Amino acid sequence: MRMVDLIEKKRDGYELTQEEIQFIIHGYTEGAIPDYQMSALTMAIFFRGMSEKERADLTMAMVESGDQIDLSEIEGIKVDKHSTGGVGDTTTLVLGPLVAAAGVPVAKMSGRGLGHTGGTIDKLEAVTGFHVEIDKAEFIELVNKNKVAVIGQSGNLTPADKKLYALRDVTATVNSIPLIASSIMSKKIAAGADAIVLDVKTGAGAFMKTLEQSRELAEAMVGIGNKVGRNTMAVISDMSQPLGFAIGNALEVKEAIDTLRGEGPGDLTELCLTLGSHMVVLAGKAKTLSEARSLLEKIIREGVALEKMKVFLSAQGGDASVVDDPGKLPQAKYTFELEAKKDGYVSEIVADAVGTAAMLLGAGRATKESEIDLAVGLMLRKKIGDAVKKGESLVTLYSNFEDVADVKEKLYENIRISAQKIEPPTLIHEEITQ
Secondary structure, eight states: OOHHHHHHHHHTTOOOOHHHHHHHHHHHHHTSSOHHHHHHHHHHHHHHOOOHHHHHHHHHHHHTTSBOOOOTTSOSOOEEEEEOOOSSOOHHHHHHHHHHTTTOOEEEEEOOOOSSSOOHHHHHTTSTTOOOOOOHHHHHHHHHHHSEEEEEOOTTBSHHHHHHHHHHHTTTOSSOHHHHHHHHHHHHHHTTOSEEEEEEEESTTSSSOSHHHHHHHHHHHHHHHHHTTOEEEEEEEEOSSOSSSEESHHHHHHHHHHHHTTOSOHHHHHHHHHHHHHHHHHTTSOSSHHHHHHHHHHHHHTTHHHHHHHHHHHHTTOOGGGGTOGGGSOOOSEEEEEEOSSSEEEEEEOHHHHHHHHHHHTSSOSSTTOOOOTTOEEEESOOTTOEEOTTOEEEEEEESSSOOHHHHHHHHHHEEEESSOOOOOOSEEEEEOO
């Protein structure tokens, strides 16, 4: 088998076999296939696409390139949730304890964030003492005991994907549906979940900017998951403006606690109930989505979700008293208000740009080496469609330095006010199953 023949085959629009894909991924991971040949193949895939079978075979070849997490010792159906990313996306912090309180085992493997704010682990580390450095045996024990635990990602999970993504990043082949879908799904499958709920974002703050693109990606990932034996579905949700109000690590932890108390932002609460209901159904803890939703609403109403958050934090060394007293979370030295310059209605909040403003305060990482300031960030006071008076606060800035002129300028450029009332964007666009 020669790589040049396989490049030619895909260039001409033919389907690669499972054996050929395994040969490619194994050879590239081991260094036998050079970057220039892999670059040629990814460009051929970019233009020619891949069949559903090819996508599944590519995903599994990447899964098999490194460690696979065996969660069979955990009782019940393990359901994972994956978001394609966005600004103020606090769903994992809410869904972990919420779904666990419904009896669904949540064995979460998470990483650190590179972008607007930290990843799930960074956010959780805003809680004093919380740590994810636990071995697999303790991880499994915690999930069996408490139904929820979070561990750091294995260093050798899907090494083929890491190497391939780095190549795609410098060869203009990142934005390929088959390659994106197989990249995401390889990590989810290697992490050992039995079923997967995907939250695919769409809009200005999402990787996929249009509903059509987001639908194509969602369908590709759902197709892969189900083809390789994982019960998979997707929700396409809005990211044309930030989700919830908080953007920043400690601020998002507080917002998650508020949501588990039943006092969170309407959009974050609704999305968590939607995603959580699907997780509960896939885990076999409810027969219908309405039954699952009623169960989750009851868990919040009766304070069970909040208690589960305390158990989860405490079990991994965290100070669970922050649930009752969020003032114990890291606090910024200064707060500043971004005041509206005129009366009207908020017509646009460009999610990406607002996320960048939070990163300028230190809430996120510009590079892997960047230090995150867990205390800083933004709190939106208005969302799209809200009325606003001149001088009223649009955003509260939480900062550990006094000069925030550049951050304010960034926000003013990307939060727009119109004279006409604007309808809020649709939160849940579609739900895709196979």
